[in-house]
Amino acid sequence: MTSRNSDSTGAESTDPDIRMAYQSITLQGSLNWLVLTYGKSCLQWSPALKLVAAGSQGLPELKQFIAQSEQSIFFAFLRVFVDGVTCFATITYIPEGTSGLRRARTSVAGRTVQSWFKGPQATLATSHLEDLTASAIRKAMPFTPVRPVGIARTSSEAPANREKTLPRAPGSVTRTASEPATYISMRGPPNFGDPSTRSQLREAARRSSEAEDRAALREEAARQARIKWLREEEARKAVEEEGARRAQLERDLARSAAMRMARQExxxxxxxxxxxxxxxxxxxxxxxxxxxxxxxxxxxxxxxxxxxxxxxxxxxxxxxxxxxxxxxxxxxxxxxxxxxxxxxxxxxxxxxxxxxxxxxxxxxxxxxxxxxxxxxxxxxxxxxxxxxxxxxxxxxxxxxxxxxxxxxxxxxxxxxxxxxxxxxxxxxxxxxxxxxxxxxxxxxxxxxx
Known part of the structure; x- marks a missing residue:
């Protein structure tokens, strides 16, 4: 199978029929299975896989089509509902009596088909249609789907008469060495000093804030001045470059005219x-x-x-x-x-x-x-x-x-x-x-x- 196109559903193939059937299966559309096989050209087998059938009646209809078909080797993609769970499966059917060389080529093509169909899926290869069952597909799934379970109630939804146990507060807390060495008791209001000290602290904080604002204004003024200078410098360079470009253009035109006259002669x-x-x-x-x-x-x-x-x-x-x-x-x-x-x-x-x-x-x-x-x-x-x-x-x-x-x-x-x-x-x-x-x-x- 040579370049491949991919769509939003993950199916990769140059055949639009395969992509449309795959979308209908994976997006819960009217189809739930499709079958691919090799096309025939004159007396030779074509290496390209083609969509030969699709249906909506599930696994029994798929098995009936394979059993009644004149072809020998098939690749199928199936959606089946097993035990309340939706499963997808990629199936390779190789009948008994197939030569070793064709069996090896079919195995390689089967891996290619599996890569077209993205997402969790069962992968089965069989030579007997009676072995192809819904339970076999469920067992071949790469993981076991988990059914939804009830949601446990939170502690706030517990019975009203149930006694609540709250965490106990520590007796005292000591700050780290990077903080002021102040002891705070959890059993009384914190002590931040007398009113005079608090006034001094507020004044110091105000002066520090004003100094920071003035520094920010100076930095902003310097930044705006630099931006203005850069713009003026860019404008000057643009004028110089435009003048040089015009002069070069005039020289090129004169040279082109002389060359054109010589060429005409x-x-x-x-x-x-x-x-x-x-x-x-x-x-x-x-x-x-x-x-x-x-x-x-x-x-x-x-x-x-x-x-x-x-x-x-x-x-x-x-x-x-x-x-x-x-x-x-x-x-x-x-x-x-x-x-x-x-x-x-x-x-x-x-x-x-x-x-x-x-x-x-x-x-x-x-x-x-x-x-x-x-x-x-x-x-x-x-x-x-x-x-x-x-x-x-x-x-x-x-x-x-x-x-x-x-x-x-x-x-x-x-x-x-x-x-x-x-x-x-x-x-x-x-x-x-x-x-x-x-x-x-x-x-x-x-x-x-």
Whole structure:
């Protein structure tokens, strides 16, 4: 998933449909679930996640949609009400049988989807829809929501007949060394001296206040004077800079005028020279065009002849390929009939070279084919062990494609063909050692029930 846009609700994606559905879910709108999956482009899976469905009927509707969908891998976001608590969950559904590479890619995409949906949420990954329940979502929440509880009454709301216990005052308090050494008794009024002393103290405080006011006035006057001086200095500098700017502008204008006149003279002389060269060039071009036209006509006629021959050759190759396909289908039907008569479930085994969509490397594999699947092994001695890859044919509606049916890269590879499964898997390309082996293998694939 490449730059990402974010909205006020926290969902981050370039798809506006995803953001709108996410807002409806988190803001208690009409929707309570959405489902994302990979889009499809021709025969290849698109790496972008798209909104494929959304609903308002909760977890049962979400599970029903996943169960009935033709897709295989889904990412869902859900709001569910469990035990009086609203929970949110990000769900990754990976069905059983998914290859290891696709499972790893899906896990990475799941973390990306989880980062889109902000806030506390449960994170679940499952391969069985029956494991997806409301209780499982509640258990997967990163914290346990706490229900509201009653508020305890304060002491003022206690019963009226309850006896109140008040804190006791200390007997005496002594001030610190930074304060005047005066002892204050908590059992009598404080003693601040006689009236004469109090009058002297008030007078001293008044004089100190007046001195502070005078100092503040002096500081304010000095500050205003400095501000005035700074403004005058700025005005003077502005006048000087304006004069210098005007003088420089006049010099620049004079220099520009001189340069413009010189440039105009050079342009006039250059235009005369170009006119002479243009006339001469037209004459030479006319002669050269006549020669080129003659050679091009010869090349065109040769190319037409070559293309006609190539088209005839390609049509002949396609005709032969169609004949071989009919023969291969007949051989496949015959082999299936012989297998059923003999009671053998193994239709075909042998060596083939395979290239999967996830790799650009061709790998030689030993295979065993039945009605329902093909098992691939590194060696023919490994058939008793676990295969390196399995292709399920049952209900997959496999189809065989030749090089001229959209697989031009197979044109130069003898005995090759492409296998496409209707289940949505990426195309697989194969080639056999001989045409006979290719015809039998492709014929069996074309006649799968």
């Amino acid at each position: 050079e342009e006039r002389a250059e235009e005369e020279r170009r006119t002479r060269e243009r006339i001469e060039r037209r004459r030479r071009d006319a002669e050269r065009r006549a020669e080129v036209a003659r050679k091009l006509e010869e090349q065109r006629l040769e190319e037409v002849r070559r293309l006609e021959e190539a088209a005839r050759a390609e049509e002949e190759l396609k005709r032969k390929a169609l004949e071989r396909r009919d023969a291969a289908r007949f051989a496949g039907v015959k082999r299936r009939r012989e297998s059923r008569l003999a009671g053998d479930s193994l239709l075909l085994s042998g060596w083939v070279t395979v290239q999967n969509a996830e790799s650009v490397t061709w790998r030689r594999r030993y295979f065993q084919m039945t009605d329902t699947l093909i098992r691939f092994y590194n060696k023919d001695k490994d058939v008793a062990g676990i295969p390196v890859d399995v292709v399920v044919l049952k209900d997959a509606k496999p189809s065989v494609k030749e090089w001229y049916e959209g697989f031009e890269e197979l044109r130069a590879i003898p005995h090759s063909f492409a296998l496409i499964l209707g289940s949505g898997e990426s195309p697989m390309m194969l080639f056999s050692d001989t045409n006979a082996e290719k015809d039998l293998l492709s014929g069996l694939l074309m006649t799968c029930p």
